[in-house]
Amino acid sequence: MVRKRRSAQDMDSQYGMLLDVFYQMLLKTLPTGGAGVQSEPCQLPFGALPWKAEVHLVLFVHRVVGLEQGIYILVRNFTHKEALQKVMRPEFVWEKPEGCPSNLPLYKLYQGDCRDLAARLSCHQVFPLVFLSCMILPIAR
Numbered sequence: 001m002v003r004k005r006r007s008a009q010d011m012d013s014q015y016g017m018l019l020d021v022f023y024q025m026l027l028k029t030l031p032t033g034g035a036g037v038q039s040e041p042c043q044l045p046f047g048a049l050p051w052k053a054e055v056h057l058v059l060f061v062h063r064v065v066g067l068e069q070g071i072y073i074l075v076r077n078f079t080h081k082e083a084l085q086k087v088m089r090p091e092f093v094w095e096k097p098e099g100c101p102s103n104l105p106l107y108k109l110y111q112g113d114c115r116d117l118a119a120r121l122s123c124h125q126v127f128p129l130v131f132l133s134c135m136i137l138p139i140a141r
Contacts, residue, residue: 016063019099026074027104029057056084058109060118067097070111078105 057074061067071092075081085094092109100106 016065019064019066022064022067023101023104023106026057026106027101029074030076030104056080060114062113062115066099068108068111069113071109071114072097073107073109075105075107081105 054077056076059072059074060070061072062069073084075084085092088109093111095108097106097108
């Protein structure tokens with residue numbers, strides 16, 4: 001199942017994702033499962049791996065109720081934050097969203113409608129879905 005491509009099946013352009021659901025979903029991607037501050041991986045499958053998180057999530061948020069549209073980053077290994085800030089655009093704001101759980105290292109980089117950019121970065125594979133989704137996570141190797 002992990003290697004099969006999964007595409008969205010049914011979306012509309014009227015409803016958004018609730019902020020609490022969005023945060024809970026992101027907490028599940030952390031090696032610690034959101035338990036306390038970032039430390040040693042303890043949530044499966046991360047606790048079974050011999051390395052710490054090396055992949056961070058850049059999200060194009062469109063329709064999350066209570067969260068401004070824009071580009072966000074989830075820093076999955078807190079020791080990488082400073083290095084990421086140095087190599088990314090200097091105009092990125094790196095602000096923690098208001099109401100974001102303290103154990104969720106999510107930062108707003110840019111505020112605004114980024115659906116066209118998300119479609120281009122996804123090689124237009126999901127172009128119609130970009131305008132219907134709550135968020136886009138382009139996958140690159």
